Amino acid sequence: MRDVVPHRPGMKSKVSVHLLKAHSPSDLRAAVRGIRGEVRFSEALRDFTSFHIGGPADVLVLPADVEDLCLLVRQARLLKVPLFVLGGTNLLVREGGIRGIVVNLSKLNGITDEPGHVVYAEGGVGMPTLMKHAISRSLSGLEWAAGIPGTVAGCVVMNAGTRLGEMKDALKEVRLVDQKGRIIDCPLSAIRFSYRRALLPRGIVVGAWLQLKPGAREKIEAVVKEYLRHRKETQPLALPSAGCVFKNPPGDAAGRLIEAVGLKGARIGDAQVSEKHANFIVNLGRANADDVIALIKQVGRTVEEQTGVTLELELKIVGQP
Numbered sequence: 001m002r003d004v005v006p007h008r009p010g011m012k013s014k015v016s017v018h019l020l021k022a023h024s025p026s027d028l029r030a031a032v033r034g035i036r037g038e039v040r041f042s043e044a045l046r047d048f049t050s051f052h053i054g055g056p057a058d059v060l061v062l063p064a065d066v067e068d069l070c071l072l073v074r075q076a077r078l079l080k081v082p083l084f085v086l087g088g089t090n091l092l093v094r095e096g097g098i099r100g101i102v103v104n105l106s107k108l109n110g111i112t113d114e115p116g117h118v119v120y121a122e123g124g125v126g127m128p129t130l131m132k133h134a135i136s137r138s139l140s141g142l143e144w145a146a147g148i149p150g151t152v153a154g155c156v157v158m159n160a161g162t163r164l165g166e167m168k169d170a171l172k173e174v175r176l177v178d179q180k181g182r183i184i185d186c187p188l189s190a191i192r193f194s195y196r197r198a199l200l201p202r203g204i205v206v207g208a209w210l211q212l213k214p215g216a217r218e219k220i221e222a223v224v225k226e227y228l229r230h231r232k233e234t235q236p237l238a239l240p241s242a243g244c245v246f247k248n249p250p251g252d253a254a255g256r257l258i259e260a261v262g263l264k265g266a267r268i269g270d271a272q273v274s275e276k277h278a279n280f281i282v283n284l285g286r287a288n289a290d291d292v293i294a295l296i297k298q299v300g301r302t303v304e305e306q307t308g309v310t311l312e313l314e315l316k317i318v319g320q321p
């Protein structure tokens with residue numbers, strides 16, 4: 001197990017999990033000593049995920065700023081306490097929760113304008129906030145991300161995208177905190193991007209420079225508005241979910257295949273294959289991670305048996321059973 005685990009969705013296996021070993025309470029307390037941000041022990045992660053599902057973190061830390069995170073990384077490394085960066089969307093946390101320290105970057109929420117239509121956004125900035133900022137400056141280049149609920153860091157590590165574009169198209173450079181707690185600025189040449197995946201040097205993404213271009217504000221707004229309308233019409237945005245569960249197989253759409261095998265509306269406990277978009281699993285209220293995993297397996301098995309296509313997970317499953 002690495003001691004710094006960036007939020008890196010796009011698992012190869014059908015259902016993969018992170019199992020972290022327990023650490024003594026004194027090690028955990030020592031690892032968070034001097035942290036200026038928020039430190040919460042035995043914190044339920046349910047409220048920090050878009051699925052509204054998930055057991056507790058031994059410790060949840062919301063670093064005050066990048067320097068605070070650097071200190072946390074150094075201390076955790078010294079004590080061999082694992083760190084896990086919680087993206088929150090496109091993620092399923094199992095009921096046993098996550099051992100060690102879980103980091104939430106929501107306090108890293110600064111946006112800075114730089115010359116040449118470049119915007120620097122810290123890792124915890126939500127994509128909708130970044131989008132609003134770009135629109136207010138009449139900057140184009142992020143319209144593809146309309147409706148993506150994730151953070152800048154989450155979108156970098158999974159090369160988030162839609163049919164209109166993907167994160168790599170707008171990126172200029174990425175700032176990381178490496179395993180030794182140092183700030184590293186990483187050029188695009190050091191990152192390998194593919195469909196819903198970015199292979200970065202080990203570390204935690206704490207910010208990104210985005211190369212945008214000047215545009216007409218009304219035009220940008222119109223594209224975003226139309227795209228949001230389409231998403232609202234085709235995706236179950238009113239219910240808790242983790243976005244698309246499976247990657248699209250080459251030349252096809254996971255949602256189409258799942259609907260074709262008759263699984264729209266299939267339900268285990270309060271986890272349901274969305275009736276609106278079959279590549280979403282929604283939480284109807286009290287779904288737990290076991291319900292969702294059982295449903296994922298049922299969908300994967302049925303699609304494979306009936307169509308011969310093996311669906312690969314886009315969603316990342318973490319934590320202990």
Ligand code: EPU
Pocket residue numbers: 090161162163164234242243244245246247248253254255256257259276277278279314
């Ligand atoms: N379809 C069905 N039944 C369904 C859902 C879709 O037949 O229940 C068909 C549609 O009719 C369409 C095709 O499948 O012909 C593709 O559907 P859609 O246009 O909704 O796009 P998608 O491929 O399912 C992708 C991204 C979404 C993104 C949308 C919109 C992936 C895995 N999904 O969905 O991203 O919002 O395009 O751009 O790449 C996510 O990553 O979490 C996500 C939701």
